[in-house]
Amino acid sequence: MASGAGASFSSLPVELQIAIIEELYEPHHMRSDAAWEWPYHRILRCVDQKKPMLLYVASSDQAVSKNAILIGPVCSALKSLRLVSRSLNALCAPLISRELDAHWLDRASHSDFDDSMFENAITFRPEHVRSIRIHTSDSGDGQLWADQLQTMAILLSRCNNVHSIAIYYDYRAASLGELWRQVMATMQAGNVTEFGLYSISIMESNRAAPSRDYGYPSRMSSSLLELFSSKEACKALQSLDLVMAGIAPKTWDAIQVNLPSLRSLTIRRALRSLYLGGYEPFQMHLWGLYRNMTRIQLIYCEPAHADLMVDLVRHFPALEELVWASCGSKRDSPPPLPPDGWSKMDDALCNLRPPLRELHIQHALDWELGILGQIPAVEVIIDNFDEEETTRAFSRTKELYLGMRTLHVLPKDLINSTPEEGQVEDQTEEGIIVLNQTLDAICAERQVTLLRDATVMFECICCSRNVGD
Numbered sequence: 001m002a003s004g005a006g007a008s009f010s011s012l013p014v015e016l017q018i019a020i021i022e023e024l025y026e027p028h029h030m031r032s033d034a035a036w037e038w039p040y041h042r043i044l045r046c047v048d049q050k051k052p053m054l055l056y057v058a059s060s061d062q063a064v065s066k067n068a069i070l071i072g073p074v075c076s077a078l079k080s081l082r083l084v085s086r087s088l089n090a091l092c093a094p095l096i097s098r099e100l101d102a103h104w105l106d107r108a109s110h111s112d113f114d115d116s117m118f119e120n121a122i123t124f125r126p127e128h129v130r131s132i133r134i135h136t137s138d139s140g141d142g143q144l145w146a147d148q149l150q151t152m153a154i155l156l157s158r159c160n161n162v163h164s165i166a167i168y169y170d171y172r173a174a175s176l177g178e179l180w181r182q183v184m185a186t187m188q189a190g191n192v193t194e195f196g197l198y199s200i201s202i203m204e205s206n207r208a209a210p211s212r213d214y215g216y217p218s219r220m221s222s223s224l225l226e227l228f229s230s231k232e233a234c235k236a237l238q239s240l241d242l243v244m245a246g247i248a249p250k251t252w253d254a255i256q257v258n259l260p261s262l263r264s265l266t267i268r269r270a271l272r273s274l275y276l277g278g279y280e281p282f283q284m285h286l287w288g289l290y291r292n293m294t295r296i297q298l299i300y301c302e303p304a305h306a307d308l309m310v311d312l313v314r315h316f317p318a319l320e321e322l323v324w325a326s327c328g329s330k331r332d333s334p335p336p337l338p339p340d341g342w343s344k345m346d347d348a349l350c351n352l353r354p355p356l357r358e359l360h361i362q363h364a365l366d367w368e369l370g371i372l373g374q375i376p377a378v379e380v381i382i383d384n385f386d387e388e389e390t391t392r393a394f395s396r397t398k399e400l401y402l403g404m405r406t407l408h409v410l411p412k413d414l415i416n417s418t419p420e421e422g423q424v425e426d427q428t429e430e431g432i433i434v435l436n437q438t439l440d441a442i443c444a445e446r447q448v449t450l451l452r453d454a455t456v457m458f459e460c461i462c463c464s465r466n467v468g469d
Contacts, residue, residue, distance in 0.1 A: 126158035304365030373400030
């Protein structure tokens with residue numbers, strides 16, 4: 001059966017064969033949720049029932065040592081299709097090589113990795129790689145760390161057609177040495193459009209602010225300053241993810257003005273340490289125009305106060321998506337809420353630009369929802385465990401999130417108990433009043449579709465406490 005299918009497929013024109021195979025291949029660009037979701041092809045997940053494609057280095061290339069494990073995309077359809085015939089294998093192999101996860105581990109301490117796992121492996125062709133994720137781990141052994149960085153640097157240098165680079169690094173590492181020098185060289189070639197730097201300790205934590213890397217806020221900051229100060233390295237960059245304990249003001253200044261092609265910016269926790277120094281990263285008059293910016297995601301960034309987000313959206317006319325998750329600080333003093341009729345003012349955001357396609361808010365107080373409500377948006381997602389906060393905000397005024405068609409909140413369960421009519425209290429100048437509408441009734445009155453299908457992006461400290469962690 002397989003043979004007949006292979007013969008039938010092989011009779012098609014080569015161009016059509018390639019088009020069909022391309023449809024089976026999953027996109028190899030950097031995902032929008034990469035700052036809080038691990039890539040599937042993680043070394044600890046390689047031995048489950050859906051273990052991804054393992055690759056090996058061609059025998060003629062001795063650059064990558066036996067401790068470098070190369071993992072390609074899952075692509076189960078391509079894995080099966082390439083076994084049908086030699087011609088299909090020749091067509092599928094380059095696609096499987098497009099996406100690469102490179103890990104370093106001591107095979108002797110990982111008994112679940114043995115030669116049998118490479119029985120169906122394909123020869124890795126670095127010239128086919130378009131997206132590479134490099135996973136590093138500093139064991140404390142200086143020589144092994146140097147060998148690891150050298151191996152990964154050589155591997156990256158072979159991938160001369162790469163356009164997406166992601167580095168997962170250990171917070172204990174003072175620098176990435178030779179690997180970082182190769183990152184700079186690769187990016188200065190001007191072909192890299194996506195770059196991400198991810199602290200493993202932050203990514204592995206189920207809370208937004210792990211404590212064990214707090215003492216190392218800027219170890220990678222000087223390397224980033226070097227990168228963002230290079231016009232050659234930055235000219236093509238369209239997507240930037242930073243998941244780290246903190247960056248220095250000079251590095252943030254460079255991000256604000258030196259990335260003219262930037263379309264997507266994701267910051268997780270990296271701005272937190274700046275708050276303590278009194279540096280204000282959201283002075284929008286200091287930013288470049290960035291007319292192509294369509295997505296901004298801010299996660300656990302203390303200086304990203306709710307009232308500053310209105311001006312941020314105002315500054316980027318092409319912005320379509322904004323994620324604001326666990327930002328601000330419990331020390332913030334609530335500013336005055338917009339007065340009644342604010343949306344009719346000439347300078348109101350809803351009168352100056354089209355609504356955002358999506359506004360995603362996680363862990364916001366009711367007054368923060370009121371401030372953020374000045375941002376017009378078609379789809380609004382609010383991940384609050386306490387729906388009372390959301391109900392209170394929407395009960396105060398009808399001038400929230402103008403242009404909204406759909407509101408997504410968390411499902412009803414023991415954590416997110418939806419208040420009934422008459423159960424929600426609101427503190428006003430006249431005293432405590434009882435609200436007489438549920439969120440369902442408010443949305444129905446405003447002709448907004450309410451869906452309880454939202455999911456928490458990641459667990460912050462209060463969310464973990466709520467679920468009994």
